[in-house]
Amino acid sequence: MGEERDKRWAGVAIITGASSGIGEAIARNLAPSAKGLIIAARRDDRIHDLASELGDHVIPVECDVQLQNDVTKLATTAMKHFGAIDAIINNAGIARMASMLRCRVEDWDAIIDTNIKGVLYGIAAVLPQMLQQKTGNIINISSEAARRIFLGAGVYCASKHAVRALSEGLGQDLSIRSRKDGNTIKVSTIAPGVVMTEFAESVTHEPTKLDLIKGMESVDEPLSAENIAECVRFILESPIHVEIGEMTVRPVKQNM
Numbered sequence: 001m002g003e004e005r006d007k008r009w010a011g012v013a014i015i016t017g018a019s020s021g022i023g024e025a026i027a028r029n030l031a032p033s034a035k036g037l038i039i040a041a042r043r044d045d046r047i048h049d050l051a052s053e054l055g056d057h058v059i060p061v062e063c064d065v066q067l068q069n070d071v072t073k074l075a076t077t078a079m080k081h082f083g084a085i086d087a088i089i090n091n092a093g094i095a096r097m098a099s100m101l102r103c104r105v106e107d108w109d110a111i112i113d114t115n116i117k118g119v120l121y122g123i124a125a126v127l128p129q130m131l132q133q134k135t136g137n138i139i140n141i142s143s144e145a146a147r148r149i150f151l152g153a154g155v156y157c158a159s160k161h162a163v164r165a166l167s168e169g170l171g172q173d174l175s176i177r178s179r180k181d182g183n184t185i186k187v188s189t190i191a192p193g194v195v196m197t198e199f200a201e202s203v204t205h206e207p208t209k210l211d212l213i214k215g216m217e218s219v220d221e222p223l224s225a226e227n228i229a230e231c232v233r234f235i236l237e238s239p240i241h242v243e244i245g246e247m248t249v250r251p252v253k254q255n256m
C-alpha cells in the first residue's frame with residue numbers, strides 16, 4: 001500500500017522567493033504538471049513576467065516574507081483559486097553575511113526576519129489547511145550552513161541551523177498527531193551546497209560580497225538551480241508514506 005511514486009505531481013504549491021535562482025527554477029520545473037502555483041517575491045515585475053510565461057494556472061503575488069500578512073495572503077490566494085494547498089516551498093532567503101564584529105544589527109534583523117520568521121510565517125499560513133486536508137508537503141530550503149559554520153557568516157549559519165531545527169520539530173509534532181488522526185503531512189529540508197544564483201547580491205558589506213562571489217566561483221561545476229528544483233520534485237513525488245527529512249546536495253568538486 002502506498003508504494004507507488006506519484007509519477008507526475010499535479011498539485012497546488014506555494015513557492016516563496018520565486019523571482020530568481022532556486023525559487024524560479026522550482027516554479028519552472030513544477031509548472032508543466034501543477035494544478036496551480038502561487039509564486040511570491042518582492043520583485044513584482046519578475047514574478048509577473050514568469051507567471052505570464054508559465055501559464056494562467058501560475059499566479060504571481062507580491063510578498064515580503066518578513067510580513068506575516070503578506071505570507072498569509074499566499075495561502076488565501078491559493079485557496080481562492082484552487083481550493084487546496086498541497087505544498088509550500090519556503091525558499092526565500094538572504095545572505096547578508098559579514099563578520100559579527102561589525103555589529104550590523106540591521107543585517108542580523110533582516111536575516112532572522114527573512115530566513116527564520118519568513119519560514120515560520122509560511123508554515124503558519126498553510127498548516128491549518130493542511131491539517132484539515134490531512135495531507136501536504138512543507139519543504140524548507142536550508143543550506144550546508146545548517147550543519148557547518150562558515151567564516152564571516154555566523155548569523156546566516158544560525159538562521160539555517162534554526163530552519164533545520166524548526167523543520168525537525170514540526171516533523172515530530174506532525175508524526176505524533178499522525179498516529180492519532182492518520183494525516184500524511186510531510187516536512188522536508190533541502191540543504192544545498194554552492195548553487196550559482198544571485199544569492200551573493202544580497203550581501204551589503206562589499207568586501208564580504210566579493211569574498212563570497214570568489215568562493216562560489218572557485219567551485220568547479222557548481223550546482224544549478226534546476227538541480228535543486230529536481231530535488232523538490234523528487235520529494236513531492238515520493239510515495240505517500242515516505243517522508244524525506246533532509247536532503248543534502250552538493251557539487252562533487254566543492255571543497256569550501
Ligand code: NDP
Nearest residue numbers: 017019020021022041042043064065092093195197198199
Ligand atoms: P537568489 O538571491 O537568487 O534568490 C533569493 C530569493 O528570495 C529571491 O527570489 C528573492 O526575491 C527572495 N527574497 C529575499 N528576501 C525576500 C523577502 N523579504 N520576501 C520575499 N522574498 C524574498 O538566491 P538563491 O536562489 O540561491 O536562494 C534561495 C534559497 O537558497 C535561500 O534560502 C538561500 O539561503 C538558499 N541557499 C542558496 C545557496 C546558494 O549557493 N545559492 C546555498 C544554500 C542555500 P525578491 O528579492 O524579489 O524578494
